[in-house]
Amino acid sequence: MRYLPFGSTGVSVSEAGFGAIPIIRLSFAEAGKTLKRAFDMGVTLFDTANAYHDSEEKIGAALSSVRDKIFLATKTMKRDGPTAAEHIDLSLKRMRTDYIDLFQFHQVAKESDWEKIAGPGGAMDAALKARDQGKIRFIGITSHSLPMAIKFTGSGLFSSVQFPFNFIEAAAAEELHPLAKEKGVAVLSMKPFGGGAIADADLAFKFLRSHGGHFPIPGFDSPESVEQILKIYESPNVVTDEDRAAMAAIKDELGGQFCRRCEYCMPCPFGVNIPGGMIYPLQASRMSPEVSRNFAAPAMDTVPQCTECGVCMTKCPYTLPIPEMLKKHYELYAGHKEAGS
Ligand code: SF4
Ligand code: SF4
Known part of the structure; x- marks a missing residue:
């Protein structure tokens, strides 16, 4: 050191x-x-x-x-x-x-x-x-x-x-x-x-x-x-x-809009596990949809409670469009659940 x-x-x-x-x-x-x-x-x-x-x-x-x-x-x-x-x-x-x-x-x-x-x-x-x-x-x-x-x-x-x-x-x-x-x-x-x-x-x-x-x-x-x-x-x-190529590939895969799990957006007044919902696509790509849909279920099942009140967006330092992203991630999760049922 x-x-x-x-x-x-x-x-x-x-x-x-x-x-x-x-x-x-x-x-x-x-x-x-x-x-x-x-x-x-x-x-x-x-x-x-x-x-x-x-x-x-x-x-x-x-x-x-x-x-x-x-x-x-x-x-x-x-x-x-x-x-x-x-x-x-x-x-x-x-x-x-x-x-x-x-x-x-x-x-x-x-x-x-x-x-x-x-x-x-x-x-x-x-x-x-x-x-x-x-x-x-x-x-x-x-x-x-x-x-x-x-x-x-x-x-x-x-x-x-x-x-x-x-x-x-x-x-x-x-x-x-x-x-x-x-x-x-x-x-x-x-x-x-x-x-x-x-x-x-x-x-x-x-x-x-x-x-x-x-x-x-x-x-x-x-x-x-x-x-x-x-x-x-x-x-x-x-x-x-x-x-360098591996770093560039990971960066491309994530794009600019990704959640850093800092949790500054929490708590959600409606009980949504925001970071859990925000990282679902990343988890699904890392773990496989079969594993991730079960692993992430406790967090993802809170996402429909989102009323789109926007409170979280005022707290996110990365100005992520959280409700919109959560909605998309939930659709992905629902699709994975349906495919597995
Ligand atoms: S927009 Fe949705 S996730 Fe964000 S604080 Fe409001 S209810 Fe919670
Ligand atoms: S504040 Fe933004 S970056 Fe941090 S956990 Fe919440 S959504 Fe993710």
Whole structure:
């Protein structure tokens, strides 16, 4: 594992980080084993969030004994100062630490959110105060909006920016990454597997490693998953023409409109399992219609509850036409069910 400068902070962290969403579904014991395996294999960068249920607590339970050797990043979705300050204190308590290395404003994709954060009494005031008090070392921001991520990177306000990057969504390499390098802003790359759309880990990391100057934060849910990815980092990176063709084929198959399973659209007020419904065609092509129609039934059977109210579309950072896509996916699912009956 290599350790690279985290922007201009003066701190170096492991080139591969640990994205701590998947440990939500693990027990404390399983999460502990997974986190410790990553640490033992050289990972020092751990990224979580107030919104990731008990993820912060699991990190605290597993890694507090090595606190001085790791770089802890967390986030708040709150935009106002008082609640953001509460979140900082809560994160400290949950992670059993007295300082957060990187505190990020979570998923800031709209100007209106940014105005609240940066305005008087906003979350930025709380973060700056916490930094003065020694509770936070650095302040960062995360977004699924490329124009916003570029704006934040150029603002001079942040030590890091977090944005999706994988071979399906590679736009960050064009402007965001060079700008971040110029400004000394560290880039955390979320969604190294395209939110589940990329199944081939070797291919995913060949691409990520062929672009320097960013820190991928794959999610891990077992010690084996940690080993699978981190072992890739032990060999020199070679991207062949065959690999490039395979990446292009996967990208073509998915097209531009695909669900990244970020779940920002949830909950649906009418009980639709939106991500489950949105990924059905991908599942069906990967698994076979026979297997997928049974596997996906619990999610797909909620799709007819959609009233097309449109609430989810206001929350999807990729502006997907969710009700329209769900309808098409349900037709496909119904066809698969009929063919199997
Ligand atoms: S449009 Fe459909 S899926 Fe979206 S929130 Fe409304 S009912 Fe739920
Ligand atoms: S529909 Fe949009 S918001 Fe919902 S999980 Fe998919 S990408 Fe995320």
